[in-house]
Amino acid sequence: MILVIADDLTGAAEIAGIGLRYGLKVRVCTEIIQEVTEDLLVISADTRSLTENQAVAKVEYLIKSSQQYKPSLIYKKIDSVLRGHVLAEIKAIQQVFSKKNCLIIPTNPSMGRRIQDGKYYVGDKLAHETAFAHDPEFPIQDSEVINMLRAKPTDQVRVLAQPILPLQGIIIAEVAQKEDLTKWASQWAKIDLLVGGAEFFASILSNLGYNPVEKIFSHQQTVNNCLYVSGTTFSDSVEKIQNHASHTGGVCYLPHELVRQPIDSEEFNQSLNRWASEIIQCFGQHQVVIIAIEKQLDTTKITPAELAKLMAKVVKKVLNQVHLAEILIEGGATSAAILAEIPLQNFLPTEEFAQGVIRMQSLERPSTYLTLKPGSYAWPQAVTYAQL
Numbered sequence: 001m002i003l004v005i006a007d008d009l010t011g012a013a014e015i016a017g018i019g020l021r022y023g024l025k026v027r028v029c030t031e032i033i034q035e036v037t038e039d040l041l042v043i044s045a046d047t048r049s050l051t052e053n054q055a056v057a058k059v060e061y062l063i064k065s066s067q068q069y070k071p072s073l074i075y076k077k078i079d080s081v082l083r084g085h086v087l088a089e090i091k092a093i094q095q096v097f098s099k100k101n102c103l104i105i106p107t108n109p110s111m112g113r114r115i116q117d118g119k120y121y122v123g124d125k126l127a128h129e130t131a132f133a134h135d136p137e138f139p140i141q142d143s144e145v146i147n148m149l150r151a152k153p154t155d156q157v158r159v160l161a162q163p164i165l166p167l168q169g170i171i172i173a174e175v176a177q178k179e180d181l182t183k184w185a186s187q188w189a190k191i192d193l194l195v196g197g198a199e200f201f202a203s204i205l206s207n208l209g210y211n212p213v214e215k216i217f218s219h220q221q222t223v224n225n226c227l228y229v230s231g232t233t234f235s236d237s238v239e240k241i242q243n244h245a246s247h248t249g250g251v252c253y254l255p256h257e258l259v260r261q262p263i264d265s266e267e268f269n270q271s272l273n274r275w276a277s278e279i280i281q282c283f284g285q286h287q288v289v290i291i292a293i294e295k296q297l298d299t300t301k302i303t304p305a306e307l308a309k310l311m312a313k314v315v316k317k318v319l320n321q322v323h324l325a326e327i328l329i330e331g332g333a334t335s336a337a338i339l340a341e342i343p344l345q346n347f348l349p350t351e352e353f354a355q356g357v358i359r360m361q362s363l364e365r366p367s368t369y370l371t372l373k374p375g376s377y378a379w380p381q382a383v384t385y386a387q388l
Helices: 009-021 052-069 086-097 178-185 198-207 235-247 256-260 266-282 304-321 332-341
Strands: 002-006 026-029 040-044 073-077 102-105 113-116 119-122 157-160 170-173 193-196 226-230 251-253 288-292 326-330 346-354 357-362 369-373
Touching: 002 009, 002 052, 009 026, 009 040, 009 073, 009 198, 009 332, 009 346, 009 357, 009 369, 040 052, 052 086, 073 086, 073 198, 086 102, 086 193, 102 178, 178 198, 193 198, 226 235, 226 304, 226 332, 235 288, 251 266, 256 266, 256 304, 266 288, 266 304, 288 304, 304 332, 326 332, 332 369, 346 369
Parallel strands: 002 040, 002 073, 026 040, 073 193, 102 170, 102 193, 157 170, 226 288, 226 326, 251 288, 326 369
Antiparallel strands: 026 346, 113 119, 346 357, 357 369
């Protein structure tokens, strides 16, 4: 059994989709479960929304507890642009297992995310020149990967363009294209701890002898009672939803007063109930209803975690009154907050529409399916019911 510890839920789903692509039986969960019969178990630690100390404690707990599964391979999934407490989590795992060397490959070259000459590029731009510079939790202000990791000289982190054996310390690989991934992945057996993104994981599966299987979409792609939740402030997503609202309707924006009111105050609960009623009424006119964060909303007085909690609370109220056949969620923090609020913890992935866009069946609520996507990824054409 292969074990993956992911730093957020959309990252966990992305890895699960890779597993499906290679014909593995996959389980995704947000807590340690008692029995695992699948080939691939992906645990979402949701550490990106925690403090560094909390993140380290959570990873230590999960990695120690998961040894009951006796995994044949452990992979640490991180954000593709190195957001989060990446280095602290790596060092925690190294300490638990006394692992001496570590290889980090976060990049997804097929999506234009690459490392060259020690710098991180997204398309033709340096990472700090893109929308990632405005990330609410981990804004990228420097595209030197050593600085993106917030590494100190004592951390012994090196950036290498070629595998130089023996590989020692913590290594970040320069990867600009698929061939680079293949070259580095061939060295996996010489590495104590493998860390990275989805495409590095796929290359490792290939080296283990797994082959991609034919994609099969098992469900109708136009459904009734589909709730689309966008918890991201990523500019591309915000603009697409604004365009959808002006042409089609069916968009219910987070009310401004909810941001200004103390959570769980009487005024807050009244505003939340009004918003939930607006969403429920919207289902009378639209098959797909979107809830989102408006571009004009002043988010300076509320944390990203609090924003995600607001979205989660209204989704729970709607779900208690409307049967939702499909829930589409954009953004890792929003996904984790919603599933914690409902709560849902255990999933069987069913389809990979595109890299990072994964549909899963909830084992606690089998008639409801969730499709998750990172905020910075695009919806593929296959997900036609998103209407975006």
